[in-house]
Amino acid sequence: MIEIKHHGAVNGVTGSCHELRLLQATKGSDPSGSDPTLLSAANSHPGILIDCGLFQGQEESRGSSAADLAIDFPIDHIRALVVTHVHIDHVGRIPYLLAAGFDGPIICSEPSAIMLPEILEDALKIGFTRDRALINRVLELIRARVVPLPYGRWHSVFEEEAGSLKVRLQRAGHILGSAYVECDAVSGSAAERIVFSGDLGATHSPLLPEPAPPERADRLVIESTYGDKNHEDRETRRYRLKAVLEHALEDGGTVLIPAFSIGRTQELLYEIEGLIAEFGDGAIGVSPQGDRPRSESLTWNNLEIVVDSPLAAEFTKIYRDLKPFWDEEARALVAAGRHPLSFEQLTVINSHEDHLNAVEYLAKSHRPCVVIAGSGMCAGGRVVNYLKAMLGDARNDVLFVGYQAAGTPGRNILTYGPRGGWVELDGERYDIRAQVHTVGGYSAHAGQEDLLRFVEGIPQPPSEIRIVHGDKGAKRALQGKLRDSVPEAAVVIPD
Known part of the structure; x- marks a missing residue:
């Protein structure tokens, strides 16, 4: 069983943080073996996080208090953090993730690996601490954890009894270094390719090539910042x-x-x-x-x-x-x-x-x-x-x-x-x-037509599309368009 959970960007456009987790089934007490139960030990359900960003504005009425910044979900089973890009609403809570005990690698594109410590240094100075020595220790820890990954190359995150997971980054065209994340996950007899869009760039934006659709996506988690409107050419x-x-x-x-x-x-x-x-x-x-x-x-x-x-x-x-x-x-x-x-x-x-x-x-x-x-x-x-x-x-x-x-x-x-x-x-x-x-x-974000083109370009339509990172109206508008254009997919808006 392969589970997707959302820890942010579900009631607005900020605080992006998503979890992909493998749940291993094991036979329970039923002699027939027909009563599978889920193991609870961390090693039995390893997972990864996609982004760990700050909440801004009115999302969930959250702001910048200690409670809002704290990591309020279990992380013992998290093997790696994958960063789509270095905007603060996607990476701003990384210091708090480290403080909560996360000790895995931080996987990102090669340009993002250069920029991530710079953006977090600024965030630390503004909202974390003015203690220069502490800031330097946090930045040294982040630099030591960063794993730069070239675009288009598969990287094995883990291979364990519960299953295996590898990731690949593709250009997202949003900002320099931005990527969408392809995840090949295997758990028991279940094997899926799950794609997290991160933030996708608008067509023909200056400086960066536009994103190409993935060659496969059994399930897709897609942003919807401009799911209800198109940009000018x-x-x-x-x-x-x-x-x-x-x-x-x-x-x-x-x-x-x-x-x-x-x-x-x-x-x-x-x-x-x-x-x-x-x-x-x-x-x-x-x-x-x-x-x-x-x-x-x-x-x-x-x-x-x-x-x-x-x-x-x-x-x-x-x-x-x-x-x-x-x-x-x-x-x-x-x-x-x-x-x-x-x-x-x-x-x-x-x-x-x-x-x-x-x-x-x-x-x-x-x-x-x-x-x-x-x-x-x-x-x-x-x-x-x-x-x-x-x-x-x-x-x-x-x-x-x-x-x-x-x-x-x-x-x-x-x-x-x-x-x-x-x-x-x-x-x-x-x-x-x-x-x-x-x-x-x-805006640097894809417009509605850009998002539809991205999804429609996937050769085999996904079985499920999850719409995140948008206001309610934008998500509902994109949901309606996707249901029309990709009727094979279950198009859902997570709570």
Whole structure:
């Protein structure tokens, strides 16, 4: 018997943590042998975890208290943790998993093996401890446990009396290093290939190749972040980004883009560099309300782009160092002498003092600027200081390019900003007079059609599809579509 359990991402899009467990049956007291019972010893039901992430927003009304972060399920039988990618809602509880006694390997892709300690160092400093020595010990332990696995290569996790399990990672196209996980599990006479999608990337996203469907999946656990909607195509969203930036910059304001440090920041830089390369000397008009007259028009070539996030800067450097994992288009640009993630107009702010100075300067000046700052849902990080200083000025614009979970300031700004409402930041209310925009194609998540294409591309339909990692409406919408397109499968939404 092969069991799937879910310890997160069932009532929302965060806290991803799933368990695959083998249950060995043994003959009980019935002389006929027809009364099998399940052994309870840890060695009789070995398993693995797929991800161990933080809860964010309103999922299960959970937040960041000690109770929410604690590992509240048995782990004695867990032989390994497999990481699909290094976003915090997929890896943020790893330190707590180690503290609970987990002593197995942490299996992930080669790029994720490089990035995982970096993202967890930041998470530890913010939410775990300020004790540098303790942080270093945790990071050393994580580095010692990490097992980098090349894409497409099978890896044996265990072979025991209860059965065997091996895993293989395939490109997921979500962020650098992201993977979906194929699991070949054998328990007694039962043998299945079970696939966990992790987070799948949108079709034709910048920088990364799109995911190819698995060659087989007897059971599939699939995300549904955008299970109820489709994204704009690449060209449409690129020119929508151009239009939003041009409109926002006409009155000499700041375009503030809340973005996660990994994935979205790099994709935005890639697209903005492409716009600068294409429209270089083309003017972006500045109205008389700005500091300079329209005759002194700003051009794309002298538009300033600011990345205000040490973590985003570090991951952008890692992205640059891992060019072999880029898609063909991006590698061709590099071969032609372009620098999609390191161009002349880009300024990176690292120190906290420089950050505060930038917030003050941009809030007071009428200098057109594009600022990309974390975090992506406005629940913390440097973007909050920008929002406090700039939301009340109609010259400024907030551009959302990714999913905003319920209960986060980002969702509230997106919901109430167009109505002239307010948002609470650090316990205070701030009126929203800045314009609010969204370009959904840069979410880094697959849209509904992308998810359907992934499932429909599996040669033999799965017998069961489990829908996780989505709001209720998104999961139900995807469930209905999958029941129509894959009638052979039982499509379920776990509790």
